[in-house]
Amino acid sequence: MALRIIIGLVLTVIAAVIAGRRLWWLVRLGRTGQPAPERVASLREHPGQGAETQVTQVIGQRKLLQWSVPGIAHALTFWGFIVLILTIIEAYGDLFSRHFAIPLIGTWAWVGFLEDLFAVAVLVGIITFAIIRLRNNPRREGRSSRFAGSHTGAAWIVLLGIFLVIATLLIYRGAQINTGDFPYPKGAFASQIVGHWLHPLGAANMGIETTFVLLQLAVILAFGIFVTYSKHLHIAIAPLNVLFARRPNGLGPLEPMRSGGKVLDFEEADPDEDVFGIGKIEDLSWKGMLDLATCTECGRCQSQCPAYYTGKPLSPKMIILELRDHAFAKAPYLLADSDDARAALPDAVKAEAERPIVGDEEAHGVIHPDELWSCTNCGACVEECPVDIEHIDHITGMRRHQVLVESAFPAEAATMLKNLENKGNPWGMGENKRLEWIAELDFEVPVVDGPIGDEVEYLFWVGCAGALEDRAKKTTKAIAQLLHTAGVSFAVLGPAEACTGDPARRMGNEFVYSMLAQQNIETLNEAGVKKIVASCPHCFNTIAREYPQLGGNYEVMHHTQLLARLVADGRLTPVSPIEEKITYHDPCFLGRHNRVFTAPREIMEQVPGVRAQEMHRCKERGFCCGAGGARMWMEERIGKRINTERIDEALGTDPDTISTGCPFCLVMLGDAVAAKKGSGEAKESLEVVDVAQLLVRSVQVPATVGAAAPVPDTAPEEPAAGTAEADGPAPE
Numbered sequence: 037m038a039l040r041i042i043i044g045l046v047l048t049v050i051a052a053v054i055a056g057r058r059l060w061w062l063v064r065l066g067r068t069g070q071p072a073p074e075r076v077a078s079l080r081e082h083p084g085q086g087a088e089t090q091v092t093q094v095i096g097q098r099k100l101l102q103w104s105v106p107g108i109a110h111a112l113t114f115w116g117f118i119v120l121i122l123t124i125i126e127a128y129g130d131l132f133s134r135h136f137a138i139p140l141i142g143t144w145a146w147v148g149f150l151e152d153l154f155a156v157a158v159l160v161g162i163i164t165f166a167i168i169r170l171r172n173n174p175r176r177e178g179r180s181s182r183f184a185g186s187h188t189g190a191a192w193i194v195l196l197g198i199f200l201v202i203a204t205l206l207i208y209r210g211a212q213i214n215t216g217d218f219p220y221p222k223g224a225f226a227s228q229i230v231g232h233w234l235h236p237l238g239a240a241n242m243g244i245e246t247t248f249v250l251l252q253l254a255v256i257l258a259f260g261i262f263v264t265y266s267k268h269l270h271i272a273i274a275p276l277n278v279l280f281a282r283r284p285n286g287l288g289p290l291e292p293m294r295s296g297g298k299v300l301d302f303e304e305a306d307p308d309e310d311v312f313g314i315g316k317i318e319d320l321s322w323k324g325m326l327d328l329a330t331c332t333e334c335g336r337c338q339s340q341c342p343a344y345y346t347g348k349p350l351s352p353k354m355i356i357l358e359l360r361d362h363a364f365a366k367a368p369y370l371l372a373d374s375d376d377a378r379a380a381l382p383d384a385v386k387a388e389a390e391r392p393i394v395g396d397e398e399a400h401g402v403i404h405p406d407e408l409w410s411c412t413n414c415g416a417c418v419e420e421c422p423v424d425i426e427h428i429d430h431i432t433g434m435r436r437h438q439v440l441v442e443s444a445f446p447a448e449a450a451t452m453l454k455n456l457e458n459k460g461n462p463w464g465m466g467e468n469k470r471l472e473w474i475a476e477l478d479f480e481v482p483v484v485d486g487p488i489g490d491e492v493e494y495l496f497w498v499g500c501a502g503a504l505e506d507r508a509k510k511t512t513k514a515i516a517q518l519l520h521t522a523g524v525s526f527a528v529l530g531p532a533e534a535c536t537g538d539p540a541r542r543m544g545n546e547f548v549y550s551m552l553a554q555q556n557i558e559t560l561n562e563a564g565v566k567k568i569v570a571s572c573p574h575c576f577n578t579i580a581r582e583y584p585q586l587g588g589n590y591e592v593m594h595h596t597q598l599l600a601r602l603v604a605d606g607r608l609t610p611v612s613p614i615e616e617k618i619t620y621h622d623p624c625f626l627g628r629h630n631r632v633f634t635a636p637r638e639i640m641e642q643v644p645g646v647r648a649q650e651m652h653r654c655k656e657r658g659f660c661c662g663a664g665g666a667r668m669w670m671e672e673r674i675g676k677r678i679n680t681e682r683i684d685e686a687l688g689t690d691p692d693t694i695s696t697g698c699p700f701c702l703v704m705l706g707d708a709v710a711a712k713k714g715s716g717e718a719k720e721s722l723e724v725v726d727v728a729q730l731l732v733r734s735v736q737v738p739a740t741v742g743a744a745a746p747v748p749d750t751a752p753e754e755p756a757a758g759t760a761e762a763d764g765p766a767p768e
């Protein structure tokens with residue numbers, strides 16, 4: 037007995053020292069990151085949300101269970117280990133007394149039953165994981181495996197470790213039954229089966245029990261050490277990462293630029309002193325560092341990424357892993373406490389410390405520029421990640437540094453940035469062009485000139501595309517027509533409207549974004565605007581969720597939300613049938629980023645004759661059109677075009693029409709359809725339209741309005757002069 041105690045305690049102390057040293061090293065590394073007081077403040081302000089995510093996402097495994105088979109396997113393993121904490125207590129108790137039982141509950145049959153049930157559940161879980169890993173073997177499946185790039189060897193070691201934990205547990209419990217030391221007279225069905233197998237060994241069961249109690253502890257302790265050195269660290273830190281994640285999630289608005297935890301003031305900021313985005317690994321906040329350490333390498337994000345799917349070099353998983361590997365390799369440099377200590381470091385560490393965070397092969401960068409600039413900010417990675425890693429924040433942080441400090445970004449986007457600065461729109465068109473669509477209507481649209489007063493309910497935020505791009509202008513006219521028909525009082529800013537700044541911000545140019553945003557907020561506040569309806573999801577997201585960061589607070593709706601409400605209230609009545617099969621494409625910044633999934637579908641449901649057909653990738657799992665993240669203004673040179681991939685999927689539903697709710701999706705999908713028509717892969721009659729265009733075709737327009745109303749048609753038009761197509765850097 038004494039030997040049993042000594043071996044057990046010595047093993048525990050050794051494991052605690054090794055694991056403790058590693059954890060302390062990780063904590064020190066995390067503390068080299070920037071402060072993130074906003075995360076702590078957010079948790080203080082919303083403790084209920086923090087608790088809710090711990091219950092639903094950590095304990096309830098909500099995000100993991102969205103992938104049914106691996107989700108159930110993970111949940112069984114996770115819940116199993118929670119229950120099996122009881123067996124670890126029992127194993128330690130057994131070191132000191134063969135007859136140990138947990139006080140009060142330690143002999144209850146249902147406790148023994150639960151322990152065995154979850155031991156078996158864990159076995160089922162790891163067998164399922166093994167099958168999943170064999171079927172998704174990156175060596176065979178290549179890039180299409182979600183485990184491509186993951187450290188698969190470590191995963192197999194962990195599966196083996198878990199198997200040994202359960203095997204040693206059941207063997208020592210089975211032996212205990214034969215020695216009469218087992219605390220549960222009934223209920224522990226699996227242990228009883230093993231005990232039955234071991235029964236013929238007679239007195240040897242005594243030795244088996246001692247050996248396997250010690251082996252059980254040794255395996256658990258070795259597993260505990262391995263966890264701190266591998267991706268399985270997530271077992272310990274995923275709850276923390278979820279606790280300090282953005283609320284409600286890492287989608288929607290971007291975070292303001294911060295230096296030392298404070299929001300950066302461009303008028304006072306000094307690029308030599310302040311942190312400008314992520315230019316080196318220690319520019320990440322401690323939460324960013326925690327993200328890196330938490331990644332489970334599951335590859336869910338990678339499997340949903342449109343850039344990765346279409347053959348681009350970007351994988352959100354690999355961004356996290358590359359940053360993590362770099363952080364770990366640079367750690368001795370970051371943790372050295374003096375210049376002398378740094379000078380004494382091995383050359384490999386010093387070389388790692390010199391690596392630029394973004395750079396091509398020649399510069400030996402951690403992240404290749406082609407990875408960085410392939411991101412469409414679609415949010416599929418953030419949506420999927422079971423441990424709430426915020427990929428878009430990291431990508432944007434690196435873009436900010438590249439644009440603001442290094443002036444290194446795709447050359448074709450420079451024109452867009454210059455146009456935003458000089459003309460307030462990406463195409464560089466004159467501000468009076470913003471009024472041209474109004475002249476094509478047969479009713480007056482008030483243009484704001486001073487305070488709008490109570491008689492105007494909504495400010496219709498038209499957006500640059502809606503005002504200046506020919507295809508998007510048809511949506512704008514349809515919305516205006518519908519609002520007019522429904523008797524909604526609205527006005528537009530006309531020439532006073534400038535780009536919200538979204539393309540600049542998503543590209544990383546926070547300076548141009550804040551200039552445009554402040555200008556717009558000033559205009560809106562001077563006009564006394566309270567309610568805004570926006571036709572572009574990017575404008576919608578920016579005004580509703582990013583302008584409050586700069587003091588612009590408005591009630592903002594997307595046009596599909598307002599139109600759905602007008603239909604529901606009977607103020608718009610779709611009557612003319614549209615006998616077509618229609619598939620709806622979810623714009624990322626309307627759907628995934630802002631959870632507007634039902635309004636556009638409700639409108640389509642109300643149009644007589646429409647047969648809606650969902651694409652396989654829809655709603656939360658919608659597939660990007662390729663325009664977000666300022667990709668609209670960059671060439672797509674690598675891999676398959678994202679819009680072509682999306683249209684290939686849409687064509688699988690054999691649609692007569694493809695509908696959407698975003699001017700940029702309209703352009704991207706329209707371009708891909710035009711190309712498909714050119715190659716004979718799509719029927720000539722196939723159209724891409726906004727939901728508002730569908731509705732206006734069906735709505736009973738009052739004779740006085742409707743007779744002469746130029747109901748927008750959907751025939752393709754030549755792009756306006758100065759559009760992306762005309763300027764050269766065409767998205768398609």
Ligand code: SF4
Pocket residue numbers: 337340341342343344350351352410411412413414415416417418427428
């Ligand atoms: S935001 Fe979209 S494109 Fe960017 S890394 Fe994530 S999934 Fe890929």
Ligand code: SF4
Pocket residue numbers: 330331332333334335336337338352353356420421422423424425
């Ligand atoms: S970032 Fe999240 S989804 Fe992607 S591999 Fe890591 S844990 Fe999985």
